[in-house]
Amino acid sequence: MIILIQCADQVGLVASVSKVMADAGLNIISMREYVTVDENRFYLRLEIAGAPSQTTGLEQRLRAVLPQNSSILMNNAQQKKIAVLVTKEYHCLGDILLRNYFNTLGASVECVIGNHDTLRPLTEKFDIPFHQVDHTNKSREAFEKELLNVLNKHTFDYIVLAKFMRILSPQFVAAYPRQIINIHHSFLPAFIGANPYRQAHERGVKLIGATAHFVTDTLDEGPIIAQQIIPVNHAHSVKDMVVLGKEVEEAVLAKALQLVLQDRVIVDNNKTVVFEN
Amino acid sequence: MIILIQCADQVGLVASVSKVMADAGLNIISMREYVTVDENRFYLRLEIAGAPSQTTGLEQRLRAVLPQNSSILMNNAQQKKIAVLVTKEYHCLGDILLRNYFNTLGASVECVIGNHDTLRPLTEKFDIPFHQVDHTNKSREAFEKELLNVLNKHTFDYIVLAKFMRILSPQFVAAYPRQIINIHHSFLPAFIGANPYRQAHERGVKLIGATAHFVTDTLDEGPIIAQQIIPVNHAHSVKDMVVLGKEVEEAVLAKALQLVLQDRVIVDNNKTVVFEN
Amino acid sequence: MIILIQCADQVGLVASVSKVMADAGLNIISMREYVTVDENRFYLRLEIAGAPSQTTGLEQRLRAVLPQNSSILMNNAQQKKIAVLVTKEYHCLGDILLRNYFNTLGASVECVIGNHDTLRPLTEKFDIPFHQVDHTNKSREAFEKELLNVLNKHTFDYIVLAKFMRILSPQFVAAYPRQIINIHHSFLPAFIGANPYRQAHERGVKLIGATAHFVTDTLDEGPIIAQQIIPVNHAHSVKDMVVLGKEVEEAVLAKALQLVLQDRVIVDNNKTVVFEN
Amino acid sequence: MIILIQCADQVGLVASVSKVMADAGLNIISMREYVTVDENRFYLRLEIAGAPSQTTGLEQRLRAVLPQNSSILMNNAQQKKIAVLVTKEYHCLGDILLRNYFNTLGASVECVIGNHDTLRPLTEKFDIPFHQVDHTNKSREAFEKELLNVLNKHTFDYIVLAKFMRILSPQFVAAYPRQIINIHHSFLPAFIGANPYRQAHERGVKLIGATAHFVTDTLDEGPIIAQQIIPVNHAHSVKDMVVLGKEVEEAVLAKALQLVLQDRVIVDNNKTVVFEN
Incomplete structure (x- = not known):
């Protein structure tokens, strides 16, 4: 079982938390703790081993020793679920569908869900339901209402924007706090907005990048x-950069999903606190 | 001998240039060519071997076969010279002085030249003249005039801003076109301006970087x-980022100097065309 | 059109070759040349633009100016073909099938072709013929004879071993000189042979890697x-390294295929001479 | 204060250790724990804050709650000391001397200490004592005896082999267990032994590397x-690789020293357990 805790810092928190585990006979396989001295925040990731019966009432016992307003996320081994939003580009979706198909x-x-129908054939090859929600000739409100209707037919823990090229309204985003993961085709905060590769080419940069982030209500923030x-050089055209960029986008989204799905991100x-291996 | 050429592109340029070399009995050790189809520009780097007598009049013979307004830079093995401007941070200067001392x-x-006197002892250990040009209580014009006076006592091919923390005026920069190399403590164009590491920390980025560039009259452009x-993570404080940043700054400035001094940059x-190995 | 040339070096080769192009009215879009001074070898990659009629007889005209025994590879834009050999692991094949499906x-x-049937369903989703050639209860000769029978039903430029876990005999390899590309699950020459990740884990290395190479008749050479x-650390188990290793294997095989298929490898x-961007 | 603990694993260790800290009123700034399930080993790094009086008797109180044969390393902020052994190459020593001079x-x-006198002038510029211990016309025993005599005149926590090109005997190494740090000019375990860059060049590798490790009695192990x-390519000669290799050697030794000196390595x-940031 993975437990993620964040709260105000105080002396003895690790002792209290690990005593709760020891009292329950639970073994701590791995523990990562991080404290910000300036902001006085305490972050903890615990991986514990023990029988299911030993974890009964664990959250209450933790709350009893933690400060008020602590955030506790307890995650048993239960499989997580995701919904994927796409437009036309296949590379991120293809990678996700392959890993899904082989259980990795x-x-x-x-x-x-696509605002275009382009990726339906690929998706259906893997027997995953594909829904088109067309955005043309619609207000954003109407479009997002339809989107919500389709999403509400499914249960999921995260929405993954796998090269979904529509901007979501603050209202939509607010409905899924810290649940929407986006891959941005740029090394943020450089080249915010449209055509980052054209911007990068014009500036003559020697590196291009990609950023996976949670979506908040500000464009390309979160x-x-x-x-x-x-790395790129003078000989890479905008088109070459787009091609190379797709490789980075796919890699970085895959990594971000792995981190989130393994409960390594608070x-x-x-900001995020990421407890990597 | 290294030859760098840039001009408008036309059919047969490589043939013409390499015929000039063959006619002179010069062997082409390495040739790198790059053409921009959109802008119709031609860039060439040639490394040739032969007796000095074979290169007599070579530039004229090249001009005879190249378009008007071609830029030709011919560089025999003669040692280049640099002047280094610093403020207080030692890491880039130290690296340069060590390499200089061991002829690498x-x-x-x-x-x-320092606007502070902090790095005089280090510099003088290596028997290199150190001049302080104090900027306090002076207009920028007065400061730069003094700077020019000191610089004019030396001959050099490039001015290296090795963590020189004063902004140079467009007038000063114009006096040394494409001769001033700066190390910027950020992965441009992200975090332009002051305190990039604080900006990076606040944004919660997972990578920080540094950029070496020629100085033009726009701040942090060129x-x-x-x-x-x-890579960085949540556990890196602003101070940690500054420390890590210095490592990247030193490495990237060293690389840029090597590229420029080996005549690999047009x-x-x-923008630059960089013919790396 | 791409032209790859390798031959003994002599003065004036670039001039001669580029004169052939200029005489034919062909424009040199990009030229990469490399000469080994010690071994006196000359390597050239040319990207030229012009009408098909201008390239008629081009090879003979090149041979007329090049040394005897020159190797000339001329590649028009015609689509290349590959055959893929696999065993059970999906990650490299999946990536190849996706790119193939989307024409990238x-x-x-x-x-x-698989020695197991495991990857048939995935392959057939993309309407690519899958053949199982079972290796059990067979001599290597018998197995490879069957393999050749199946291969002979197809035309292809390269055989890609996308995690094919059988060792091919020198006889088999000799039938496809410089046409077989393998992905080796190690940063060669470290950890040659079986279980490289176990070896890496026991040695406590801080980096693991993968190598794409042409297959010759020596195991893991070529x-x-x-x-x-x-990067890895103490916390990565052998199993974690296998998982991470797959990511590198997929990435490095994709890159190697791109380099080979764009005629950037001599x-x-x-050894290879690789003219990257 | 930093505390490094390693011992056999058992349930409740983190609880016991952190209770000792809480009872002493010490705040845990950062805690990193790692358990190997297979080998049943427990590793812990603690960074604690508190008044010196609070740490009195801390080791005994820790031993009281830890298994027998636990290794406990307690490090107050006291400055560590190193002795550096060199031969002729300056790059690693130069970097160390610069950082030492500027207290970083x-x-x-x-x-x-050098077996050659080459680096005396550089060392003495920074007012550090330089001793030459010549190895010529001496048995290894005699050479190492002299070396020990010189070393014994100084106190130090670690011996850093900063491109020291003599092989030390098992007897010598045994005198400084886990105290000798070496930089090896290769990405171990590839290219063990002499001339790794020549080996790398002949094999046509696309990457070269360097390894910092503790010295044990087996050559290039530890x-x-x-x-x-x-990254390297076909165009890098052996000499180019040596030059590039020095950059990596300097960087990786600097990083290893930082990790060891910050008590991040068990x-x-x-094998090592390295608790990076």
Whole structure:
């Protein structure tokens, strides 16, 4: 079982938490703790082993020793579920569908929703339901209402924007706090907005990158989960950069999903605490 | 001998240039050519071997076969010279002085100029002249005038801003076109301006970087020569990022100097063509 | 059109070759030349643009100016074809099938052959013929004879061993010189042979890697095309390393295929000359 | 204060240790724990804050709750000391001397010993004692006896082999268990032994690397602390690789020293547990 805790810091928190585990006869396989001295915040990731019966009432026993307003996320081994939103580009979705098909994603893909129909054939090859929600000739409100209708037919823990090229309204985002993961085609905060590869080419940069982040209500903002870069040079055209960029996007989204699905990411305000291996 | 050529593209340029070499009995050790189809520009780097007598009049013979307004830079093995401007941080200067002392820099350091006196002892250990040009209680004009006076006492091919924390005026920069190399403590164009590491920390990025570039008259703009990044995480404080950042700054400036001093960089407008190995 | 040339070096080769192009009115879009001073070898990659009629007889005209025994490979834009050999692991095949389906592979997959039947369902989803050639209860000769029978039903330029876990005999390899590309689950030459991740874990290395190479008749030898690494630490079990290793294997095989299929790789003895962007 | 613990694993260790801290009123700033399930080993790194009086008797109180034969390393903020052994190459020593001079090494350099006199001038510029211990016309025993005599005049926590090109006997190494840090000019375990860059060049690898490790009595074995690589290609001569290799060597030794001097490395048998940021 994985337990993620965040709360105000105080002396003795690790002792209290690990005493709760020891009293329950639970073994701590791995523990990662991080404290911000300036903001006085305490973050903890615990991986514990023991019989299911030993974890009964564990949250209450933890709350009893933690400060008020502590956030506790307890995750048993139960498979997580995701919904994937796409537009036309296949590379991120293809990678997710392959991992899902061979049970290496760490989650099950419940459905794929596209504002275009382009990726239906690929999705249906893998027997995953594909829904088109066309955005043309619609207000954003109407479009998002339809989107919500389709989403509400499924259960899921996260919405993955796998190159979904529509901007979601703050209202939509607010309905899924810290549940929407986006892959942004740029090394944020450089080249925010449209055509980052054209911008990168014009600036003559020697590296391009991609950023996976949780979506908040500000465009291309939101807590960053993972970033990666790839070297480029003068000989890379905008088109070459787009091609290379897709490789980074796919890699960085895959990494971010793995981190989130393994409960290695704690979100606090606009930042993440990521307990990597 | 290294020859760098840039000009408008036309059919047969490589043939014409290499015929000039063959006619002179010069052997082409390495040739790198790059053509931009959109802008119709031709860039060439030639490394040739032969007796000095064979290169007499070579530039004229090249001009005879090249379009008008071609830029030809011919560089025999003669040692290049640099002047280094610093403020208080030692890491880039230290690296340059060590390489200079052991003859692995590919240039000789003619002098070091600091707006503070902090790095005089280090510089003088290596028997390099150090000049302080204090900026306090002076207009920028007065400061730069003094700077020019000191610089004019030395001959050099490039001015290296090795963590020189004063902004140079467009007038000063114009006096040394494509001759001033700066190391910027950020992965441009992210975090332009002051306190990039604080900005990076607040944004919660997972990579920080540094950029070496030629200085033009716009702050933190100018043709990029080299960029590099280093991974960071939530546990890195601003201070940690500054420390890590120095490692990247030193590495990327060293790389950029090597590229420039080996005549591997052609500048065209606001971009570079870098012919790496 | 791409032209790859390798031959003994002599003065004036670039001039002669580029004069042939200029005489034919062909424009040199990009030229990469490399000369080994010690071994006196000349390697050239040319990308030229012009009408098909201008390239008639081009090879003979090139041979007329090049040394005897020159190797000339001329490649028009015609789509390349590959056959893929697999065992049970899906990650490299999945990536290849996806790129093939969306026409971004730079080749067409003609068939997939497995010594197990595990990857038939995945392959057939993409309407690619899958053949099982079972190796059990067979001599290597008998197995490879069957393999050849199946391969002979298809035409292809390269055989890609996408995690094919059988060792091919020198006789088999000799039938496809410089045509067989393998992905080796290690940063060669470290950890040659079986269980490289177990070896890596026991040695406590901090990086693991993968190598794509042409297959010659010595196990895990053959000219290296591309290599890549990924950082690991004490907390990675052998199983974790296997998982991470698959990511690198997929990435490095994809890169190697791209380099080979874009005619950027010249093989000379046991080494490659790779003209990257 | 930093505390490093390694011992046999058992339920409740973290609870017991953190209770000791809480009882003493010490705040745990950062805690990193790692357990190997297979080998049943427990590793812990604690960073604690509190008044010196609170840490009195802390080791005994820890021993009271830990299994027998636990290894406990307690490190107050006291400056560490190192001795550096060199031969002729300056790059690693130069980096160490610079950091030492500007107090960013995290240790003080007590002396530099060379089997050649080449690096005396550099060392003495920084007012560090340099001793030459010539190895010519001497048995290894005699050479090492002299070396020990010189070393015994200084106190130090670690011996850093900063490109020291003599092989030390098992007897010598045994005198400084887990105290000798070496930089090896190769990505171990590839290219063990002499001339790794020549080997790498002949094999046509696309990456070269360097390894920092503790020295044990087997050549080029010993627990690895850090490894890094740099890309190379066909155009890099052996000499180019040597030059590039020095950059990696310097970087990886600097990183390893930082990890060791910040008490982030626990050695267990032939492996390290490295608690990076």
